[in-house]
Amino acid sequence: MEQKLIALDLDGTTLNEHSQISARTKQILQKASRNGHIVSIVTGRPYRISRDIYDSLGIKTPMINFNGGLGHIPHQTWNREYQDTFAREIALDLLAHKEKLGIKMMAAEAKNMLLANTADPGSADNFFPSILASTEVLNAKNLKTDPASVTMLVEQTAKEKIIAQLEQLYGTDLEIGVWGGPNPILELEPKGVTKEKGLRYLAQHFNISRKNIIAFGDEHNDAEMIDYAGWGVVMRNGTDQLKQIANDVTPLDNTQDGLANYLEEYLQLAE
Template identity: 60%
Template sequence: MERKLIAIDLDGTTLNNESKISSYTKEVLQKAAQAGHIVSIVTGRPNRISENFYDELNIPTPMINFNGALGHIPHKNWDKEYIETFSKDIALDLVAEKEKLGIKIVAAESKNYALADQPNNIIPDFFPATLKANEVLNAINLQKDPSAMTMLVDEHKLPNIVETLKANFGDKITVGVWGGKNPILELSPKGVNKAKGVDFLAKTYNIDKKNIIAFGDEHNDASMIDYAGWGVVMQNGTDKLKSLANDITEYDNEHDGLARYLEDYLKLA
């Protein structure tokens, strides 16, 4: 079998509902790597809350974070590493205008920092529960352009906020709306998405598009599911994403849907 690039999303895909990798999933992914395939995590998560999974899988390939804005090999200086950002002025503008717009919490981050305007416990990890003085999002602490911003907003004002962001900064950023119960907006550098990260991996390893298999479940996976030669959507994925899929796993993320599919697809059993 030709060498495959296997691009795996984390939440709702590789991880179960307790945000853990099952021993079976880990075993299958390691088997795929041992068979010579390139297994790479491609996630919306920041590196600070995904390197633990990278270390647990113990497959030394590059990881893509921030939905395609960062490509790197954790714990290493790598000459091919890339990072995409947008102007920090946008973050500071949004902090200044947050009450007026209906934004409750603002966080901005990149590879080496994470800042938020206030601590909270709404979504553990994504927003910090405690903040040191140098972790508060303000003009003093925000010295470098961010790769991503995450905002909790007023549910009723969400459509207006999206319109305002697109009108004011649409040439510099892409606005994403999270699925799930919390009204969360995510800002990325314009033109950056998971497909960009997967394309970078394919070029790095000289793998043809037809040999890329990608697994995902949510709206931010759409570009990579569409881009891959074989886009597989989880049983628990959104209907919209399933409409882009080449195939859908028989089992969901709680029942090792990715691993069962991959073991069969690559004939690893």
């Protein structure tokens, strides 16, 4: 079989309902890697909360974070590393109007930066820091550089209204996305940044043709990646909208090792 580039979304796809990677999923992905295929994580998550998953897989491929905004090889200096950012003034403007917009909590970050307006001791998913030093508080003094991403916890009932307001205010500069987890979290990235951008970059780097890309996802922020891949696979638990553009849908969901079972069959990895 020709070498494949396997692009993996994390939440709702590679990870189970406990946001963990199961032993079986890990085993199949490592086997695919040993068989010469390129296994790469393409996630909306920041590096800080995807590093452990990357490390547990034991892969050495580039990882894409912030929905395509950051491409890097963890723990290495890579001369092809890139990071897209947007003007820090936008983050500060959001901060100044957060109550009016209905933003409860917000964080601005880049590969090696994390600032938040408030700590969240009850954050089960670590999306917002549980403790903050004075130098980690999001304000004009601490935000010295342009962020790659701004993440916001908003009022659930006002989510659609907030998205519409953000589109009106910043739509020409930003991509406005909804995080796929259980909480009403919005994420902002520079205009033109999508997972497709990261996937194209990987394919170019490894000289893999589009027909040899297989991508897995479950949510709206996977749409461009699923559409671009030669074989775009949506999880059984994925959105109906995404399933409409998929080449295939996994018979099992992310709580049943749906990705691992599909990949084992697709790559003919069974003994």
